[in-house]
Amino acid sequence: MRVIVSEFMEEDILRAGLPGWQVVYDPGLVERRADLLRALPGAKALIVRNHTRVDAELLAAGAQLRAVGRLGVGLDNIDLAACRARGVAVFPATGANDISVAEYVISSAMVLMRGIHAMPSRLADGDWARNALMNGREICGKHLGLVGFGAIARETAKRALAMGMRVSAxxxxxxxxxxxxxPGGGRVAPRTLDEVLAASDVLSLHVPLTAATRHMIGSEALARMKPEAIVINAARGGVIDEAALAAALRAGRLAGAALDVFETEPPPPEDTARxxxxxxxILTPHIAGLSRESNRRVSEVTVRALRDHFATEVA
Structure with a gap:
């Protein structure tokens, strides 16, 4: 059984979990499309993250593919209809990085509330900016609004409730x-989108990127929010209109933002220049779901799914 791995994962888990398989582990293939297509003939399985495009061209090159393992949960880089048409099963690593993303959301909210994320460099430059930071805000008692209430949002809600926040979604x-x-520790209030926007001290996005969700948080939605609110997007780039967000921040209509995902990745300089x-x-390069622990869980879940799938297929 031959498996191609085009993006990084825990190689020891890969090889130990698929004994007897012919493993082609080359995480650089994601950047070398032609090499990836040449490697696919004869492969039964492919493992990707979020940058390898699994489209009709790739599936045609890998005519013997029977399964795709996704090291994560977003599937916008995978043509699901084309996979179904060819009988290719797709296995996202559901649940494996929920904790990591939830911790990113809460920690980003806390740092932005206190205004301390730029402090180490300021102090190193001799700026004892104590007065500027003496009125940072506590997260306890604040309102967390969640747009989308799937598994990651629920993990985020648990942590927020434990810290004394009120939560709606x-x-x-x-x-x-x-x-x-x-979800444990309290109650999350189901609300309309307008109600969540108006109430939130911290707004966190947890929806996939679809035609319906693209730019759902744009200038009009941002205008409904409190000027002291913070927006966090660790879901998918494109759900928020980045230009509208930057304009709101510059105009003082929002207190802060954390973006881990971008409409184009990596974003071009003109986008980050906003x-x-x-x-x-806080701008980070799509790492909210990546941690030492989640990387291993994601690899374990993906390898197990492929192993079980082919064991069933053979049986």
Whole structure:
């Protein structure tokens, strides 16, 4: 059995979990499309993260592919219809990086509330900016609004409730009586999107990128928010209108933002330049779901899914 791995994962878990397989582990293939296509003939499985495009061209090159393992949960880089048409199963690593993303959201909110993320460099330059930071805000008692209430949002809600926050969420796909609204430690209030926007001290996005969600948080949505609110996007780039967000921050209509995902990745210089000079922004390169622990969980879940799938297929 031959498997191609085009992006990074825990190689020891890969090889130990697929004994007897022919493993082609080359995380640089994601940047070398032609080499990836040449490597696919004869492969039964492919493992990717979020940058390898699994499209009709790739599936045609890998005519013997029977499964794709996704080291993460977003599937916008995978043509699911084309996979179904060819009988290729797709296995996202559901749940494996939920904790990592939830911790990113809460920690970013805390740092932005206190205004301390730029302090180490300021102190190193001799700026004892104590007065500028003496009125940072506590997270306890603040309102966390979640747009989308799937698994990662629920993990985020648990942590927020434990820290004394009030939590509401907008998700038309979760029924009002669903047990998910009581995730432990308190109650999450189901609300409309407008209600969540208006109430939030911290707004965190947890929806996939679709035609319906693209730029759902744009200038009009941002205008409905409190000027002291913070926006965090660790879901998918494009859900928020980055130009509108930057304009709101510069105009003082928002207190801060953390972006881990961007409409184009890596973002071109003109996109990141929108945020240059803003002291209330955290920009990170799509790493919210990446940690030492989650990297291993994601690899374990993906390898197990492929092993079980082919064991069933053979049986």
């Amino acid at each position: 907008f998700d038309p796909h979760v029924a009002p009586g669903d047990a998910a609204w009581s 945020f240059r000079g803003l002291g209330n922004v």
